[in-house]
Amino acid sequence: MVEDVIEKKTVKVIKVDVDKCIGCRACELVCSAFHAEPKYSSTNPAKARIRLIMDEFNDIYIPLYAGEYTDAECNGRNVYTIDGKTYDECTFCRASCPSRDFFKDPDSGLPLKCDMCLDDPPLEEPLCVQACRCDALTYEEVEQEEEKEESPDEMETGLQSLVKKHGTKKVMESLARISKEAD
Amino acid sequence: MRYAETGYNLEIDLSSGNIERVATDPRDMELYLGGQGTAAKILWDRVGPEVDPFSEDNLLIFSAGLLHATPVPSATRASVDTISAQTGLYSHSLFGGFWGPELKHAGYDKIILRGKAKGLVYLWIHNDKVEIRDASHLAGKGTMETAECLKKELKDAKVQVAAIGLAGENRVYMSSIEHYNSSASRGVGHIMGDKRVKAIALRGTKDVYVAKPAELFDLCNRQYKVIYDKGSSVMTHSHNEAWHTDVFAWGFARERRKGFWNKELEEEWAKVTDSVFVRYNGCYNCSIDCHATISYPGRRSFSYKCYGKLTYAMAAYQDVAFNYDIMGLTQEYGLDSFSTPQVLAFACELYEAGILTDKDLPDFPEDSGKRFFYLLEKIVRREGVGDALANGVYWAARQIGKGAEEYDHNTTKKFEQVPLKLGALNYPYFLMYATGAKMNITQIEGSFPQNAIPDKERRKAFVDKWEAAPDKFKKIYMEWEPRTQPPIDAAVAIADWNETMHYIDDSVGICAFVSAFKGQFNKSSYHINNYPEFISLASGLELDQDKLWETARRNRTLIRAINNRRGMRREDEKPPHGHWKQRLPDIEKQLIDEYYKFKGWNEDGIPTKQELDRLGLGYVSQDFIKRGILTDDKASPAKETSA
Ligand code: SF4
Ligand code: SF4
Ligand code: SF4
Ligand code: SF4
Numbered sequence: 001m002v003e004d005v006i007e008k009k010t011v012k013v014i015k016v017d018v019d020k021c022i023g024c025r026a027c028e029l030v031c032s033a034f035h036a037e038p039k040y041s042s043t044n045p046a047k048a049r050i051r052l053i054m055d056e057f058n059d060i061y062i063p064l065y066a067g068e069y070t071d072a073e074c075n076g077r078n079v080y081t082i083d084g085k086t087y088d089e090c091t092f093c094r095a096s097c098p099s100r101d102f103f104k105d106p107d108s109g110l111p112l113k114c115d116m117c118l119d120d121p122p123l124e125e126p127l128c129v130q131a132c133r134c135d136a137l138t139y140e141e142v143e144q145e146e147e148k149e150e151s152p153d154e155m156e157t158g159l160q161s162l163v164k165k166h167g168t169k170k171v172m173e174s175l176a177r178i179s180k181e182a183d
Numbered sequence: 184m185r186y187a188e189t190g191y192n193l194e195i196d197l198s199s200g201n202i203e204r205v206a207t208d209p210r211d212m213e214l215y216l217g218g219q220g221t222a223a224k225i226l227w228d229r230v231g232p233e234v235d236p237f238s239e240d241n242l243l244i245f246s247a248g249l250l251h252a253t254p255v256p257s258a259t260r261a262s263v264d265t266i267s268a269q270t271g272l273y274s275h276s277l278f279g280g281f282w283g284p285e286l287k288h289a290g291y292d293k294i295i296l297r298g299k300a301k302g303l304v305y306l307w308i309h310n311d312k313v314e315i316r317d318a319s320h321l322a323g324k325g326t327m328e329t330a331e332c333l334k335k336e337l338k339d340a341k342v343q344v345a346a347i348g349l350a351g352e353n354r355v356y357m358s359s360i361e362h363y364n365s366s367a368s369r370g371v372g373h374i375m376g377d378k379r380v381k382a383i384a385l386r387g388t389k390d391v392y393v394a395k396p397a398e399l400f401d402l403c404n405r406q407y408k409v410i411y412d413k414g415s416s417v418m419t420h421s422h423n424e425a426w427h428t429d430v431f432a433w434g435f436a437r438e439r440r441k442g443f444w445n446k447e448l449e450e451e452w453a454k455v456t457d458s459v460f461v462r463y464n465g466c467y468n469c470s471i472d473c474h475a476t477i478s479y480p481g482r483r484s485f486s487y488k489c490y491g492k493l494t495y496a497m498a499a500y501q502d503v504a505f506n507y508d509i510m511g512l513t514q515e516y517g518l519d520s521f522s523t524p525q526v527l528a529f530a531c532e533l534y535e536a537g538i539l540t541d542k543d544l545p546d547f548p549e550d551s552g553k554r555f556f557y558l559l560e561k562i563v564r565r566e567g568v569g570d571a572l573a574n575g576v577y578w579a580a581r582q583i584g585k586g587a588e589e590y591d592h593n594t595t596k597k598f599e600q601v602p603l604k605l606g607a608l609n610y611p612y613f614l615m616y617a618t619g620a621k622m623n624i625t626q627i628e629g630s631f632p633q634n635a636i637p638d639k640e641r642r643k644a645f646v647d648k649w650e651a652a653p654d655k656f657k658k659i660y661m662e663w664e665p666r667t668q669p670p671i672d673a674a675v676a677i678a679d680w681n682e683t684m685h686y687i688d689d690s691v692g693i694c695a696f697v698s699a700f701k702g703q704f705n706k707s708s709y710h711i712n713n714y715p716e717f718i719s720l721a722s723g724l725e726l727d728q729d730k731l732w733e734t735a736r737r738n739r740t741l742i743r744a745i746n747n748r749r750g751m752r753r754e755d756e757k758p759p760h761g762h763w764k765q766r767l768p769d770i771e772k773q774l775i776d777e778y779y780k781f782k783g784w785n786e787d788g789i790p791t792k793q794e795l796d797r798l799g800l801g802y803v804s805q806d807f808i809k810r811g812i813l814t815d816d817k818a819s820p821a822k823e824t825s826a
Contacts, residue, residue: 022465022472025281026256026407029468033254033400040396043252044288046388054340056363057331057484059461059476101339106388130404133411133470 012116013140014065014129021061021136025052027128034117034127046106049114050128053091060085063128063137066103067094069111082166186394187249187722188212193291193313195306197378198239198298202313207292213724214799216690217249217292219275220738222264225295226273227741227803232748236268236374237354243296243374245286245345245383248692252287252391253721254403256410257697257708259283259466262689266749267370268377269356269575270597273745274370275621275689278345279466280363283692285343288387300379303352307337309386318381323349325515326361327483333384346382347372348517350563355573357522357562357599361514364464364474364486368519369622370598394723402720406708410697411470413706417696418489419473420463422453424503427490433497435528436593436602436759452503459507466694473696479504482511491520497602498524499531499551509555516563521623522575522599526562527555529576529590538585543568575599593759596751598622600759608763609633610674613771614778615681616758618788620742629695630684630702630710631656631677635663651702651710653728656680671770675778686735687714737798740782740790744803747812753779753788789813 028045035049036042053062074097077089096103096111103112117126129139194203207221215221222244234240243265250258261283267274286294289310305318321329330344343362350358351372358372393399418426425444432439459479463472464486475492478484487510495513496506513523531554533539534547541547544567548554561569571582577597580587593600595616601624611631612624619627630651636642646657659673669677684699684707693709701707709717715726726734756775779786783794792813795804807813 022463024465024467024469024472026468026470029254030404033396036390036396038396040254040393040400042390042392042396043254044388044390046288047390056464056476057327059478059484061462061464102341127404131407133407134472 009144011142011144012126013142014126015138015140016063017136017138018062020134021052021063022134023052023054023056023061024132026131026133027063027137028052030127030131031114031117034119044106046102047112049103049112051102058085060087060091062087062091064092065094065114066096066112068113069096071098073097073099184392185209186392187253187718188217188292189287189290189389189391191291192293192295193308194295194297195313195315196298197296197300197304197315197380200315202315204291204311212249212722214734215738215741216687216718216734218246218260218262218690218692219264219686220690220734220741222246222262222275222293223273223738223741223745225293226264226266227745230266230745232750234266236266236271237377239298241266241297241374241377243371243378243380245294245296247283247286247292248690250691250693250717250721252284253393254400254468255693255717255721256403256406257466257469257471257694258692259469260689260692260694261286261367262692263360263367263371265371265374267356268354268373269370269578270622272596272749272751273620273742274374275742276360276367276369276371277626277689277695278360278362278365278367279469279694280343280365281467282343282345282362282385284467285385285387287391288389289385290387290389294383296375296378296380299377303379303381305333305346305382305384306380307384309337310389321346321381322352324381325349325483326517327485327515329382330362333382337384337386339386341386343385344382346517347375347380348515348563350516350518350573351376352381353563353565353573355518355563355565356575356578357519357526357573359517359519361517363466364476364488365466366514366517366519368521369626370519372517372519393721395720399717399720402716406717407470410708413701413708414471414473414697417471417473419475419487419492422449422456424449424452424493427493428497430603431490431493431497432602432604433500435498435532435590436525436600436604439604455502455504455507469694469697471697477507477510479507479511482508483515485510485514487520494520495524495527495555498528499555501552501555505552505555509552509559512556512559516559518559518563521601523559523562524555525593525599525602526572526576526579527558529579530558530568530572531555532590533583533587536586536590538583538587538590539568592761595619595757595759596622596755600624600762603762604764605762606764608668608765608767608770610668610671610770610774611677611681613758613763614674614678614774616762617756617771617775618678618778619682620739620746621682621685625700626685626695627682628703629700630681630707632660632703635660635665637665645705649705650712651705651707653680653711671773671777674774675781678778679781682739683732683735684711686738687711687731690735690738691718733798736782737800740795740798741800741803743784743788744790744795744800744807747789748806748810751788753786756788785813 027050028048031048032044033040049066080087117123125139129137192205246262259279260277263276303318307314326346326348329346333344345362354373354376360367428444459477461476461478464474465472474486495509562573565573571579577594580591615627688695688698698709719726784790792804808815
């Protein structure tokens, strides 16, 4: 998925703690500025590669990173209930997908994908992490031998809060079930 | 190419249904910045003194600040400007959240509403697509309920909604405009209701450009930490309410209860708060989470900030649970949480005094809390005596009569003030209360400390780190003897500095909570010393401290002129009756005299021709002379203006 990650055998991990998110969307703003042409010349959260999935009426605040493009919606989706709140599967899915109007450029329609702020020279930390002062987003680099099928930050987004609320066991069971269904 | 601003206003005539996207004059940004400043210019040009606030010709202007949607952090406060039916004067309010930046991304700096819709409508603005839509299905709905409905109806969670509730629909003077965690109060909701606009829903996906991208971004990226470090210890996060319960007056702004607070209460109230607390949250691109979301059983969830936690409780002599309960309702009705509790407590006093009777208030409950709920229902529906109460304390007192006028002790220029009862006259505060145009002291004060630190060494240490202060104020502060009043000229300068910072904030859209309000604690992340750089890099304006100060002065003077033209004069400039126990008529006269002189206003509080012309407001002086408000002193001819 994130190719340079695999080559370097260093996995760049952005951890997402949804309970710490204050909903400021600074992450969206800086991401859009970073990818503006020329760099930083404009802002436009609609072009960000991170999106705060927000439903203030039900206290849902989930920062979600843009992942791969897909040309079709998946059929068969799950609905999660976590701590009494209901999320549909798309909430945790990173795809730039026809089912949603974000993770694509609002003008051209081209898919957007988080590139971990690829820059030369490289940034110390991705900009969204720098802008997130309340530590909802934190950054780590971990050495990793094997290839991973899924990007770790995607896992972190959903799982961290699931595990926190329900314990590892329950989450593992659900995951096993979901992966069967997905197959 | 325009930087920071979009260069377009959206003009909507609700009577005719005409909608226009109008290019603005780049010179206006130079002269008035944006937000409140450019809104004032439009009100001056287009809403004459003869215009009744409830007429089609009154304008309701929603403005994004100049820095909204740029990378500058905490630029969140949209400005709402109009002429209020309550005061008959210029009325201004601000609200944060996401709405102002969204407006910019939709491609507009302002929405200017004129006329009145035939039935209740809402506006749907999605970039270039602008529609006036029927809102009959939203009639009577709560503000957050409306927002939730519209987000569903428009199928986009990122639609940003600002809505009025039942109070606004019924033109209750205390009604607010609510959006997410913020509300525009201080007398703008009733004009939105009069225009029959239930809500404005926005979605914008356009770029907003800045003049000096790399430098600005670098500066802003560092600013997040500054804001976080200076601001994260906000009062909303504390369970200790010793300060609010001690300093503010209870009931109808009557009585201080010193020593009310104690450890047991703190534990008890903390338990209540913890049981209904949902999350701290903040506004767009701000590192502070100064709002708390509360979900009280049986109510929709709402957000409060700071003293918002206690305004109803203290007015009703109740506890924090009561406050949460009633706020769950008042937010949906869309009511100002400062002025509304005052009106409710006022009605309770009138009942106790026998001025309002069981005939006016049939089945009026015994319990003060239940009384508040009872009155609320009457007010938002304008039922019975609620119809008079819905006009605020000043007008209600006069409509009810029978001596009720005597109870109007806490208004200034017909507007309810924060509940404070103090002893010795405070010179700078006297000036701010008497002459301020922003109707609530929290929107005027903030840069200069309210007390001198007694210990000289510690005071010196404070001053050494005091980034926000120009040298002149460091000197005043160092020379200030604790428990005395500063000299008159210092008091005038302090009042001027305090309000100047708000005039800057409110034109660029920066939240006073990280700026003007925080200088006194050395916690302001924006101040006169660093503002010019942020504004210049974002907008391309050439600006230094003097020029920025002058711009704020121009805005202050223009707004003053709007009010002068509507008849406001020196005799209207009084603090709330009984705010201070001590009154010093001679000193007060001197204070006003010196303040007017300092501002370049004549003895009646009207800006002189010379001052107006100097500020580039020659169009105002010409108008004043034509109307006989000023006499032509044959001074030098007016400079070029943008009029
Ligand atoms: S910057 Fe952090 S706190 Fe703000 S919305 Fe993004 S993840 Fe949440
Ligand atoms: S967003 Fe993800 S979960 Fe939703 S339909 Fe598309 S691929 Fe499936
Ligand atoms: S890591 Fe960089 S590219 Fe990815 S979402 Fe964050 S700011 Fe955008
Ligand atoms: S300081 Fe508070 S009110 Fe101000 S912008 Fe930040 S979160 Fe909003």
